[in-house]
Amino acid sequence: MLGKLALPEIRELIEARDDATLGEVVNRWYPADLAELLSALAIDEQVHVLRFLQPQRAADTFAYLDLARQVDVLNALPQEEAAGLLNAMAPDDRTALLSELPAEEAGRLIGWLDPAERAVARALLDHDAESVGRLMTPDYVVVRREWTMRHVLDHVRTHGRDSETLNVIYVVDDQHRLIDDLRIREVLLAPLHTHVADLMDGECVHLVVTDDKKKAVEVFRKYDRTALPVVEANGRLAGIVTLDDVLDVAEEQATREIQRFGGLEALDDPYMSTPLPAMIRKRATWLIILFISEMLTATAMAQYQREIEKAVVLAVFIPLIISSGGNSGSQAATLIIRALALGEVKLRDWWRVLGRELFAGILLGLILGSIGFIRIATWHSLWGSYGPDWGLVGLTVSCSLVGVVVWGVLTGSMLPFLLKRLGFDPATSSAPFVATLVDVTGLVIYFSAALVILRGTLL
Amino acid sequence: MLGKLALPEIRELIEARDDATLGEVVNRWYPADLAELLSALAIDEQVHVLRFLQPQRAADTFAYLDLARQVDVLNALPQEEAAGLLNAMAPDDRTALLSELPAEEAGRLIGWLDPAERAVARALLDHDAESVGRLMTPDYVVVRREWTMRHVLDHVRTHGRDSETLNVIYVVDDQHRLIDDLRIREVLLAPLHTHVADLMDGECVHLVVTDDKKKAVEVFRKYDRTALPVVEANGRLAGIVTLDDVLDVAEEQATREIQRFGGLEALDDPYMSTPLPAMIRKRATWLIILFISEMLTATAMAQYQREIEKAVVLAVFIPLIISSGGNSGSQAATLIIRALALGEVKLRDWWRVLGRELFAGILLGLILGSIGFIRIATWHSLWGSYGPDWGLVGLTVSCSLVGVVVWGVLTGSMLPFLLKRLGFDPATSSAPFVATLVDVTGLVIYFSAALVILRGTLL
Numbered sequence: 030m031l032g033k034l035a036l037p038e039i040r041e042l043i044e045a046r047d048d049a050t051l052g053e054v055v056n057r058w059y060p061a062d063l064a065e066l067l068s069a070l071a072i073d074e075q076v077h078v079l080r081f082l083q084p085q086r087a088a089d090t091f092a093y094l095d096l097a098r099q100v101d102v103l104n105a106l107p108q109e110e111a112a113g114l115l116n117a118m119a120p121d122d123r124t125a126l127l128s129e130l131p132a133e134e135a136g137r138l139i140g141w142l143d144p145a146e147r148a149v150a151r152a153l154l155d156h157d158a159e160s161v162g163r164l165m166t167p168d169y170v171v172v173r174r175e176w177t178m179r180h181v182l183d184h185v186r187t188h189g190r191d192s193e194t195l196n197v198i199y200v201v202d203d204q205h206r207l208i209d210d211l212r213i214r215e216v217l218l219a220p221l222h223t224h225v226a227d228l229m230d231g232e233c234v235h236l237v238v239t240d241d242k243k244k245a246v247e248v249f250r251k252y253d254r255t256a257l258p259v260v261e262a263n264g265r266l267a268g269i270v271t272l273d274d275v276l277d278v279a280e281e282q283a284t285r286e287i288q289r290f291g292g293l294e295a296l297d298d299p300y301m302s303t304p305l306p307a308m309i310r311k312r313a314t315w316l317i318i319l320f321i322s323e324m325l326t327a328t329a330m331a332q333y334q335r336e337i338e339k340a341v342v343l344a345v346f347i348p349l350i351i352s353s354g355g356n357s358g359s360q361a362a363t364l365i366i367r368a369l370a371l372g373e374v375k376l377r378d379w380w381r382v383l384g385r386e387l388f389a390g391i392l393l394g395l396i397l398g399s400i401g402f403i404r405i406a407t408w409h410s411l412w413g414s415y416g417p418d419w420g421l422v423g424l425t426v427s428c429s430l431v432g433v434v435v436w437g438v439l440t441g442s443m444l445p446f447l448l449k450r451l452g453f454d455p456a457t458s459s460a461p462f463v464a465t466l467v468d469v470t471g472l473v474i475y476f477s478a479a480l481v482i483l484r485g486t487l488l
Numbered sequence: 489m490l491g492k493l494a495l496p497e498i499r500e501l502i503e504a505r506d507d508a509t510l511g512e513v514v515n516r517w518y519p520a521d522l523a524e525l526l527s528a529l530a531i532d533e534q535v536h537v538l539r540f541l542q543p544q545r546a547a548d549t550f551a552y553l554d555l556a557r558q559v560d561v562l563n564a565l566p567q568e569e570a571a572g573l574l575n576a577m578a579p580d581d582r583t584a585l586l587s588e589l590p591a592e593e594a595g596r597l598i599g600w601l602d603p604a605e606r607a608v609a610r611a612l613l614d615h616d617a618e619s620v621g622r623l624m625t626p627d628y629v630v631v632r633r634e635w636t637m638r639h640v641l642d643h644v645r646t647h648g649r650d651s652e653t654l655n656v657i658y659v660v661d662d663q664h665r666l667i668d669d670l671r672i673r674e675v676l677l678a679p680l681h682t683h684v685a686d687l688m689d690g691e692c693v694h695l696v697v698t699d700d701k702k703k704a705v706e707v708f709r710k711y712d713r714t715a716l717p718v719v720e721a722n723g724r725l726a727g728i729v730t731l732d733d734v735l736d737v738a739e740e741q742a743t744r745e746i747q748r749f750g751g752l753e754a755l756d757d758p759y760m761s762t763p764l765p766a767m768i769r770k771r772a773t774w775l776i777i778l779f780i781s782e783m784l785t786a787t788a789m790a791q792y793q794r795e796i797e798k799a800v801v802l803a804v805f806i807p808l809i810i811s812s813g814g815n816s817g818s819q820a821a822t823l824i825i826r827a828l829a830l831g832e833v834k835l836r837d838w839w840r841v842l843g844r845e846l847f848a849g850i851l852l853g854l855i856l857g858s859i860g861f862i863r864i865a866t867w868h869s870l871w872g873s874y875g876p877d878w879g880l881v882g883l884t885v886s887c888s889l890v891g892v893v894v895w896g897v898l899t900g901s902m903l904p905f906l907l908k909r910l911g912f913d914p915a916t917s918s919a920p921f922v923a924t925l926v927d928v929t930g931l932v933i934y935f936s937a938a939l940v941i942l943r944g945t946l947l
Contacts, residue, residue, distance in 0.1 A: 291822020363750020
């Protein structure tokens, strides 16, 4: 919020080369605000501002920039200054940046690091890209069970500066195996002579380096923590994961899910930084699958060509009928996919959901069916649009609407359960996917109703 | 995770009335796990387990239950025990529960509270339902600028027990006006003789009681905080908001957005606890709007009835054509809505997006158009489906596909910008909404192409 208000002023300071004032102003800002400011500046101005920030503030600000801007800044800076930024970054933020770069580019940047930081960066990047290991930072505070609170507080004061968080500290044994975690609250509330062992409850929610990132999101969500320890297979403490990184993962997951629900393969990068060929490929895949499935409608329609020839009026309502099925199916799919994702509905609830949706479908179908009939009756009485048998045409459309809406709702609500049961992501039953499924069957329902109701009159 | 494994074992303990073992086992569990366990038990079993929990653990566990279960438990407990739970709850969790109840029911529960807690509950509920005031807790630690770190730590040890968080403490003046916040990290790292004033940076990100909850989500997201102070209009510190409550708000917001995108009005409650009449109303509203708009397709089709009579083959491809427009539009809308929500794309980028989407649309249209032509050529050579003019029919379908897909992509991508510009939620341009818009125009594109290409042959 500060960033935008002050933008013209900052630009003036840069142009006037009033570096003293510039340094004074920007060093009072929060890194998040500075990142917002930089995002609105040209690259040479960004570099200029970064130079006047205190080193830690510069590194924190840099960490808030999005990947594309980080790369631009690194390329625009002399190697020495770029290396300074990279060395000062928190190891987990740095891994996030390096993970997104092509291997060669990442290798070049790692080469600029100090030997100690280089070893840390390499170790973190050794973990599988989708594992918790990639989210970790090795900067945390450990204490021993025999220490008193006074000792713990002294230790934190002297050794805690580099720790990513001081909201939680960890108890390890002499093999560096994780025994317990202590929230700083417990430490602060305990009398100074209390021993660590007295506060331990012997249980400790933790992650394993090889756990999937998704697991981290679930565990953080369930236990409401701000940081969790990560252990190796042998129980040794390897690092900690903090909530901010997990929230980024959760946001990325949500984006992928939403995109899948919108009927395309999830993008790997933000919209604007996704190269056009990649974006078109990701959209074309599903579009082609849907198109080929939808071709079944042409096959279905071909079966009813004689009926259409006899009663062209039937063709008039085809888009209305099939889209109603698609819309009601899309509503149902949305509700169930989200409820499954939040755990509000479990797999075993499918039967209860079926009951609710059947009822909802019939009612919604009756509503649309009635409106459809009224529309046809009105148009007919105004313009005589639908010939002497308009009543039967109206009945056909209404009955089909009930059938199609019920069918759409059932398909939309049950498909996510089926997909989840089979181990797929329920969000794959996207709005377009449900609509496509319902289109083909919708036509069959419509023409079957017509064959029954209009036999002997129009057909 | 513990919950499910141990479920049969817990049931056995309850049935065997082995209360000693039960108490010992469940008091070793985390509240989050206990809540998961309770959710799988019958109501009388839930009450039984709650009775054997230490009071604070019982209250924490209760807070993790969803609203419907909380109400069930309160009703199943004798008033005295229910009042005990309510009194022991954190004020912010209690507000969340009371906010969701009918006023009369909430009033009855408030009557059960101790006078002090009752005053707190009433004050919090006085704030607007959508304001930050409803998320606050008045339990926090304040310090004064002249204190030393030793004084601060002693104060926290004696007065911090009830504070919702000790990750941040607040500096106030003698009018209780907020001056600054100190992360506990700064306190812990500073030498004991340092004064609070020495650590202050004179700036403090904060919320105002009347701020919208949405604002809270934005500020937490931007500044990566775990707690933020909330002040009254006069600058006095009124309470704090913690990240867990804000994450709940964010999740609720995401659900509403997803439901809107799925083409229905957002539900107020989880799927399973939404009464059927409310759910049907929320779905019917949009379904009817979409249905009535889609009626334009019937009007459009009526204009082309003579063409369909002459060339019934045209009717066969109607669903294929219009659904392709809907699908490509839904993809584009999904991408842009999400990118706008994440701030990856700004309003001013609409022009660049238009360029990208135009290019993508033409390419995707050409791909589908080619597949469509191949399909028609193949079917014709196999079964002679489309008469002597099959080539022209194929050309009509292909050209229409290019037109419809380009139009779908442009509509899907530009509509979210337009809605946002007009001050509406971009997610209102739901998949069904875009599909409906594109359906009508898709028909016009298709029949216009047919009139040009098939003039003199089929038409």
